[in-house]
Amino acid sequence: MSxxxxxxxxxxxxxxxxxxxQFATLKSALLxxxxxxxxxxTVPAVKxxxxxxxxxxxxxxxxxxxSGKSTLLKLISGILKPTSGRISVNGRVAxxxxxxxxxxxxxxxxxxxxxxxxxxxxxxxxIEARFDRIVDFAGIGEFIDQPVKTYSSGMYVRLxxxxxxxxxxxxxxxxxxxxxxxxEFSAKCIAKIQEMKYRGVTLVFVTHQLDQxxxxxDRALWLDHGEAVQIGDPVRVVDAYLQxxxxxxxxxxxxxxxxxxxALPDExxxxxxxEVILKRVALVDNKGRELVALGAGSAVAIEIDFDVRVxxxxxxxxxxxxxxxGTCVYGxxxxxxxxxxxxxxxxxxxxxxxxxxxxxxGQYRVDAAVHTRNGRSFDYRRGVLRFVVGSRVxxxxxxRPKHTWQFEGGIAFKSADPRQNVPAPxxxxxxxxxxxx
Amino acid sequence: xxxxxxxxxYRQLIAALTARDLxxxxxxxxxxxxxxxxxxxxxxxxxxxxxxxxxxxxxxxxYPLFLFTGILPWTFFAAAVLESTSSIxxxxxxxxxxxxxxxxxxxxxxxxHLVHFALAIPVLLLALAIYVLLGQAAVSWTxxxxxxxxxxxxxxxxxxxxxxxxxxxxxxxxxxIVSNLMTLGFFLTPIIYLIDRVDSRLWxxxxxxxxxxxxxxxxxxxIFFGHxxxxxxxxxxxxxxxVALGCGVLVFDRLRDTLAEAI
Numbered sequence: 001m002s003x004x005x006x007x008x009x010x011x012x013x014x015x016x017x018x019x020x021x022q023f024a025t026l027k028s029a030l031l032x033x034x035x036x037x038x039x040x041x042t043v044p045a046v047k048x049x050x051x052x053x054x055x056x057x058x059x060x061x062x063x064x065x066x067s068g069k070s071t072l073l074k075l076i077s078g079i080l081k082p083t084s085g086r087i088s089v090n091g092r093v094a095x096x097x098x099x100x101x102x103x104x105x106x107x108x109x110x111x112x113x114x115x116x117x118x119x120x121x122x123x124x125x126x127i128e129a130r131f132d133r134i135v136d137f138a139g140i141g142e143f144i145d146q147p148v149k150t151y152s153s154g155m156y157v158r159l160x161x162x163x164x165x166x167x168x169x170x171x172x173x174x175x176x177x178x179x180x181x182x183x184e185f186s187a188k189c190i191a192k193i194q195e196m197k198y199r200g201v202t203l204v205f206v207t208h209q210l211d212q213x214x215x216x217x218d219r220a221l222w223l224d225h226g227e228a229v230q231i232g233d234p235v236r237v238v239d240a241y242l243q244x245x246x247x248x249x250x251x252x253x254x255x256x257x258x259x260x261x262x263a264l265p266d267e268x269x270x271x272x273x274x275e276v277i278l279k280r281v282a283l284v285d286n287k288g289r290e291l292v293a294l295g296a297g298s299a300v301a302i303e304i305d306f307d308v309r310v311x312x313x314x315x316x317x318x319x320x321x322x323x324x325x326g327t328c329v330y331g332x333x334x335x336x337x338x339x340x341x342x343x344x345x346x347x348x349x350x351x352x353x354x355x356x357x358x359x360x361x362g363q364y365r366v367d368a369a370v371h372t373r374n375g376r377s378f379d380y381r382r383g384v385l386r387f388v389v390g391s392r393v394x395x396x397x398x399x400r401p402k403h404t405w406q407f408e409g410g411i412a413f414k415s416a417d418p419r420q421n422v423p424a425p426x427x428x429x430x431x432x433x434x435x436x437x
Numbered sequence: 438x439x440x441x442x443x444x445x446x447y448r449q450l451i452a453a454l455t456a457r458d459l460x461x462x463x464x465x466x467x468x469x470x471x472x473x474x475x476x477x478x479x480x481x482x483x484x485x486x487x488x489x490x491x492x493x494x495x496x497x498x499x500y501p502l503f504l505f506t507g508i509l510p511w512t513f514f515a516a517a518v519l520e521s522t523s524s525i526x527x528x529x530x531x532x533x534x535x536x537x538x539x540x541x542x543x544x545x546x547x548x549x550h551l552v553h554f555a556l557a558i559p560v561l562l563l564a565l566a567i568y569v570l571l572g573q574a575a576v577s578w579t580x581x582x583x584x585x586x587x588x589x590x591x592x593x594x595x596x597x598x599x600x601x602x603x604x605x606x607x608x609x610x611x612x613x614i615v616s617n618l619m620t621l622g623f624f625l626t627p628i629i630y631l632i633d634r635v636d637s638r639l640w641x642x643x644x645x646x647x648x649x650x651x652x653x654x655x656x657x658x659x660i661f662f663g664h665x666x667x668x669x670x671x672x673x674x675x676x677x678x679x680v681a682l683g684c685g686v687l688v689f690d691r692l693r694d695t696l697a698e699a700i
Contacts, residue, residue, distance in 0.1 A: 014698060074697070078536050081694040093536065101534035106461035115457055118450045119535055147464070 003090065004171050004202035005053040005076055010085030012071055012226075013042040045071040047226040048085070053219075055090070055170075058203040060213035060234055062241050063223035069206040072223065073097065073175050076204060091170025091202070094120055098175075100160030105149035109140065112148050113163055120167040130166045137192070138162035158185055165192050171202040190216070210238045211392055242293035242390055270384075272370075272377035275310035276344065281368045281384040296391040296400055297356050304350040304368055306379075311345035314372045319352055322383075323398050324363035335373055358400045361391035447538050454541060455548040462549075473553040474560060477508045484629050497631050497661075499573045502564055506661045507628035507653045509557050510586075514594055514649055515619045517550035521598035522605040522612040529700040539696050540689050543602035547595045551587070558583065565660070577663025586659065589678045590652050596681030603692040606699050626653050645669070648677040 046068040053059045061069045074080040075087060077095035102119050103112045113134055117127035135144050138158040143151060151159070165172070174193070193216065197203055207213060213220050213234050220234035222241045229244075230237050282303045283291045294300060302319060318333030334341075366385035371377040391400075407413070463469040485501045497503045521543040531537040568574035605611040626649045627635070635641050644650050651673040655666035666674070 074533075079533065079697050095534075095536060098530065098534040101530045102537075104457055104461050106464050107457055111457060111460070115450075115453045118453050119531070119537060124449055124453070 002055055003052045004055045004057070005059075005090075005204065006086075006088045007050055007052070007076070008086040009048045009050050010046060010072075010075060010082045010087055011044065011048055012046040012068075012075055012080060013044045013083045014071075015042055045226050046075065046082075046223075049223070049226075049228045050085075051221060051228065051231055053202055053204060055202055056197075056200040057219065058197050058205065058217045060205045060207065060217035060220035060237075061223055062207070062210060062213055062220060062238060064245065067223045068226040069223055070097070070175055071226075073173050073204065073206050077173050089171065092121060092167075093171045093173060094164050094167050094169035095173040096161065096164050096175060097173070098160075099157045099164070100148075103148050103156065103160065106147055108147055109135075109144040109151070109159055113144075113159065116160070116163045117167060120164065120169075122167050134159075134162045134166050137166070137188075154182060154185070161185075161189055165189075165196065169201065171204070172196060173204045175206045176208065210242070210390070211394075214238055214392060239293065239295075239390070242388055243291070245293075245388075269382040270380065272379040274379065275308075276312060276315065276370045276378035277307045277309065278304055278368055278370060278379045278381050278384070279307050279347075280305040281366065281381065283366070283385060283387050291387065293388040293390060294357065296361060296389050296393075297358055297402070299355050300357050301354065302352040302366060302368075302385070304352075305347070306350065306370060307347045308344055311343070312372075312378070313341060313343060315341045315344045315378070316371055316373055317350050318369045318371070320367040322365050322367065324365070327398060329359065329364065329398050333369075341373075356402065357389070358402060359389045360395055360397050360400050361389050361393075362398070363388050447541055450538070451541050451544050451548065454545040455552070458545055458549045459552060470553070470556055474557055477505070477512050477557070480508055481505055488629065499568050502568050502574060503631070503657065503661050504629060505561055505564055506657050507626070509554060509561060510590060510653055510656050511623065511626060511628055511649060513550050513554040513590065514597075514652075515622070516553075517547045517594050518597050518601055519612075519616055519619060520546045520550070521602040522615050524598075524602045525606050525696060526700055532697050532700055539603075539693055540599060543598040543689075544595055546602075547591065547598050550594075551591055554587070561660070574661075575663055577659075579659040579663055579665060582659045582665075583656070586652065586655055586674070589674050593648065593652070593674075593678040593681045596678070596683070596685035599685030599689045600681075603689045603696065606696055607692065622647065622649060626650055627657075628653055631657075645673060648673075648681070651677065 049068075049072065061072060063069050071080065073095065074097065075082055076089065077093055077097070078089075079095070079097070100112075100116075102116050104115070110131075113131065114124065114127050117130070118124065122130075135141075138155070138161070140151070140155045140159060143155060148156065148159075172193070190212070193203065197216070203216070205213065205217060217234040219232060220237040221231045222229045222237050224244075230240055280303070283294070284301050284303055285291055285294070286299050286301075291300065304317065304319075306317075316333050316335040318331070318335075320331040321329040323329055364387055365383045366387075367380070367382045368384050369377060369380040371380065459470075463472075466472065468475075481501060481504050484504050488504075489500055524542040524546045525532060525539060528542050531542075532539055565574060565576065569576055601611065601615060605615075625644060625647045627644060632641060632644060632650065632654055635644065651666075651670040655670050655674060658664055658666045658670075
């Protein structure tokens with residue numbers, strides 16, 4: 001039994017709770033235990049999901065809102081029971097579904113810590129032994145003897161997290177809680193989780209912060225509409241997920257007919273005489289595969305397929321790349337770069353090659369156009385293409401120049417591997433955890 | 438049986454939550470626990486006035502003491518059961534977000550009301566002592582049976598609370614149904630009148646179908662009248678307690694898996 005968690009074809013359907021069905025539900029629950037209701041009264045949340053998490057493994061779950069991630073976590077924790085399938089769990093589980101969920105506002109932090117600890121499965125004595133460490137980690141000082149209702153939301157969450165990580169679980173389930181609290185505490189949480197991982201605690205993560213999945217997890221699961229789409233290497237799973245998330249948006253935008261366009265900044269606008277048509281504008285990698293998401297610094301090209309209805313001798317092809325906030329990142333055209341037009345009389349393709357697209361993580365859109373040199377448009381397509389740039393580094397701005405750091409003199413960093421790109425507090429925590437052992 | 442083992446495992450949790458409940462309830466209020474006595478004392482005053490001044494014929498003397506003996510166990514029952522209707526919904530966060538034994542919630546309600554009841558007992562004893570000094574009442578050894586009665590009543594109330602609390606999650610109307618039944622139940626329990634003065638054999642039997650009747654009568658027997666409860670009442674107390682507990686465990690067990698979703 002080397003696994004910590006095993007799910008065998010687990011499904012979960014939620015019942016729809018109508019006013020009229022109340023009594024029927026009560027009756028069927030009492031009489032038949034199994035609670036099978038008519039299929040039209042149920043909503044499937046998780047469908048036939050199977051996977052196993054090894055002891056000591058960090059396992060990430062990604063997916064859109066409503067894809068069943070939290071349900072899956074609640075199933076593992078035992079809060080919910082599966083409609084079908086089997087779940088086996090080896091070891092003490094602590095679930096961080098909502099921090100401080102069990103706190104009572106009227107009593108002091110101290111009393112709440114004790115009760116919360118008992119709820120998470122510790123004995124009173126065990127909690128007392130950990131009490132100082134918990135308060136220390138939460139960093140709330142003398143407030144510990146004040147009623148919890150006087151706490152700021154940050155203190156509340158910090159105390160909740162502190163208790164949960166100090167129960168020494170074998171398996172820690174984390175739902176989206178690392179995104180709460182301030183930067184400093186968030187970093188502290190991640191450091192603590194790193195430390196737990198180092199000590200062999202099995203981690204299951206649900207998060208929208210894909211960097212955390214890439215950085216912390218050994219494997220990842222991509223859940224879509226309750227089904228497991230992909231399980232495996234976190235970087236691959238996250239990339240595949242990003243491709244799919246960005247794709248429908250891009251497709252939807254590209255499919256917008258010109259007549260129905262609205263002047264919203266994000267919506268595609270298209271105008272021009274139609275004598276030359278831009279049939280397709282796509283972002284491709286160096287093997288010609290279409291992309292909607294890419295890593296910073298990737299080699300990519302923008303391909304423009306055009307069709308000519310009326311041959312032209314005065315024409316310019318142009319491109320603009322915009323950040324999602326509307327900032328123009330770059331714009332150019334064939335005229336500006338000195339290509340003098342000669343003939344345009346049949347369908348063809350224009351390729352704009354970028355050996356390294358040095359953009360900061362974010363969402364971008366592309367405008368493409370073909371027009372005469374004095375600006376009369378044949379076909380101008382605004383926002384015809386969208387793409388997402390992902391990055392492990394949380395740098396800011398839009399442009400990331402290729403760079404390295406060099407240090408001389410009285411300066412030193414603990415992290416020797418700059419490619420690791422983990423924010424400094426985490427890197428330090430890993431180092432200190434290693435030293436302790 | 439497993440159910441009872443689970444409960445034993447969670448005894449610390451139930452104890453801690455009961456303490457929390459009591460602390461939270463009275464923190465910041467000046468009279469604190471005495472508020473839990475306010476309602477029984479008010480009832481006591483009203484009924485004493487009505488039955489000693491307005492229509493005094495039927496009265497058992499000293500009437501206030503008789504009334505007090507019956508009102509306290511009734512209040513324990515009624516308050517605990519009524520509060521249990523919302524015990525799970527009020528702690529939705531625990532059920533939905535934490536691995537939490539849901540059966541602890543109605544039990545915490547029962548135990549915190551049991552504490553109120555237990556704290557009211559000295560007040561009852563004080564009243565008894567005053568009447569003894571006035572020469573209007575006597576104390577008998579049977580009063581030591583009160584804790585035994587409380588134990589059985591707690592088992593009984595816990596069983597009912599488990600049924601009601603879990604069913605109320607699926608059937609919200611239950612709260613209003615229960616609160617109306619309690620008003621009715623108060624008069625169908627021999628609290629303000631003496632069951633032996635009820636004129637018809639049939640009615641006395643029917644009143645004993647109300648499970649609270651044998652409990653209240655037994656309290657009156659051991660505290661007020663100073664003799665052992667009758668065989669029928671003793672049998673009914675044991676039977677009602679065990680049946681209620683059995684139903685509570687069974688119903689709660691069947692509904693448990695639906696609670697996290699239905700709240």
